[in-house]
Amino acid sequence: MNKEYLIGLDVSTKCIGIAIFEDLIEEKKGRLLELTHVQPKIKPLPKNKLEILFKKNDIFQEFISKYKHLNITKIIIEEPLLNSNNIYTTSTLIKFNVMISKCVYDSFNIVADFISSYDARKY
Secondary structure, three states: OOOOEEEEEEEOOOOEEEEEEEEEOOOOEEEEEEEEEEOOOOOOOOOOHHHHHHHHHHHHHHHHHHHOOOOEEEEEEEOOOOOOOOHHHHHHHHHHHHHHHHHHHHHHOOOOEEEOHHHHHHO
């Protein structure tokens, strides 16, 4: 039987945390295989803020492609906190989360599940 893996992502515009787990279904737990991150830095910075997010997404796409050889069966993304005092920050994080979820869909053909930050810390 092929091993199954899952990816957990903690997305921010400065750093994307990545956890790769071997999914031990029979034991109802996972074994952490890798804990890493990518810090997408763009130089020179485009003037358009949305273009910056597109370029950061491209860097993430290249980084995550090194896991295509694994039998990824599940992807979980932590939802951005929506109670920020800065609506611009919240809006930017939502846009970037959508881009990242499309990126992992394109890479692994998996629609990511979203989990609240509360539940992410709980589990």
